[in-house]
Amino acid sequence: MALCALRRRLLRSSCAAWSRLLQRPSSGCVYSSVHGFHQDEITEKLQAFPGGSVDLLQQESGIAVLTINYPSRMNAFSGSMMVELEERVSQLESWTDGKGVIVRGADGTFCSGSDLTAVRAISNPQDGMKMCMFMQNALTRLLRLPLISVALVEGRALGGGAELTTACDFRLMASGSVIQFVHKHMGLVPGWGGAARLTRIVGSRNALKLLGGALKVDPELGLQIGLADGVVEAPQAAEGGAGVVLQQAENWLSHYAGGAAPVIRAVKKVVLSGGELPLSEALRTEKDVFGTVWGGPANLQALASKSKHR
Numbered sequence: 001m002a003l004c005a006l007r008r009r010l011l012r013s014s015c016a017a018w019s020r021l022l023q024r025p026s027s028g029c030v031y032s033s034v035h036g037f038h039q040d041e042i043t044e045k046l047q048a049f050p051g052g053s054v055d056l057l058q059q060e061s062g063i064a065v066l067t068i069n070y071p072s073r074m075n076a077f078s079g080s081m082m083v084e085l086e087e088r089v090s091q092l093e094s095w096t097d098g099k100g101v102i103v104r105g106a107d108g109t110f111c112s113g114s115d116l117t118a119v120r121a122i123s124n125p126q127d128g129m130k131m132c133m134f135m136q137n138a139l140t141r142l143l144r145l146p147l148i149s150v151a152l153v154e155g156r157a158l159g160g161g162a163e164l165t166t167a168c169d170f171r172l173m174a175s176g177s178v179i180q181f182v183h184k185h186m187g188l189v190p191g192w193g194g195a196a197r198l199t200r201i202v203g204s205r206n207a208l209k210l211l212g213g214a215l216k217v218d219p220e221l222g223l224q225i226g227l228a229d230g231v232v233e234a235p236q237a238a239e240g241g242a243g244v245v246l247q248q249a250e251n252w253l254s255h256y257a258g259g260a261a262p263v264i265r266a267v268k269k270v271v272l273s274g275g276e277l278p279l280s281e282a283l284r285t286e287k288d289v290f291g292t293v294w295g296g297p298a299n300l301q302a303l304a305s306k307s308k309h310r
């Protein structure tokens with residue numbers, strides 16, 4: 001009897017933990033001090049490898065653009081950019097009016113993974129583990145944002161860059177672009193959570209092929225295996241390249257992120273909990289999220305307008 005009561009109490013507290021996780025900003029981390037992860041310590045280490053930036057533009061439309069910006073290294077992630085990524089994710093967690101985010105690389109290419117200069121300097125196992133935990137935390141929080149996220153892949157997404165695409169809800173590939181998990185060629189497996197997420201996106205067999213063969217995924221293959229959700233035309237630079245592709249991505253996203261912010265954010269929360277939680281807990285979370293929109297402004301307006309869905 002006592003054991004059952006204890007089990008019930010543990011279950012209740014784990015439900016409450018998940019509900020808190022989905023409602024509260026910056027709590028979507030995988031690692032904390034319990035796992036030997038100390039954010040300040042690794043942040044200091046990463047800051048020793050500067051270069052490039054991660055830029056955030058929060059637009060009035062509710063769509064943000066997050067740009068990985070280090071063109072002279074094909075937008076590889078320097079140490080300071082990893083730290084900036086985490087800071088930008090924090091900013092997005094606090095953005096209560098947001099509905100969507102597009103993640104892209106500067107100058108017509110997505111991201112070539114870790115900056116190999118930094119990787120060489122921290123190639124010992126201890127630092128590698130710390131970097132891995134730092135990036136898993138940042139990318140898990142990116143994926144768990146109450147925003148619909150799209151990776152806009154132009155040019156190449158290699159290694160950690162390929163992993164970053166899987167931390168978004170959707171992937172749009174520009175014509176001529178390639179996503180490639182090159183880790184095997186580096187004597188590695190993904191460490192930023194890319195393997196776990198890839199397997200959920202394309203299934204175990206396709207994930208094994210992509211990782212085991214370090215396959216180049218072009219838009220056609222991407223669509224075929226479900227890694228890509230759409231293809232955008234990449235015009236020549238002379239035709240206003242970057243702006244045109246970004247506009248296509250914004251148009252694509254508007255089909256899913258159009259409407260009132262509280263409703264779009266609620267949509268993301270129920271889908272996220274549906275995908276991550278056991279069914280009973282997901283149902284309870286859905287009930288709680290439902291409670292935040294039931295009788296809300298968008299709901300009352302729709303009722304008053306007697307809208308039909310023909």
Ligand SMILES: CC[C@@H](C(=O)O)C(=O)SCCNC(=O)CCNC(=O)[C@H](O)C(C)(C)COP(=O)(O)OP(=O)(O)OC[C@H]1O[C@@H](n2cnc3c(N)ncnc32)[C@H](O)[C@@H]1OP(=O)(O)O
Pocket residue numbers: 072073074076112113114115116117119156158159160161163182183186188190191192
């Ligand atoms: C755990 C490891 C894994 C992870 O973190 O999950 C990783 O991500 S490891 C990194 C994986 N990425 C790579 O190995 C990329 C290696 N680079 C290339 O294959 C090529 O550079 C390219 C990205 C295919 C581009 O080729 P190309 O168009 O011919 O341009 P260049 O080769 O001349 O590149 C321009 C410039 O950029 C530098 N560069 C590119 N990628 C990186 C990188 N990841 N780190 C550091 N620097 C990078 C490249 O060295 C060139 O610089 P210069 O030689 O100074 O001109």
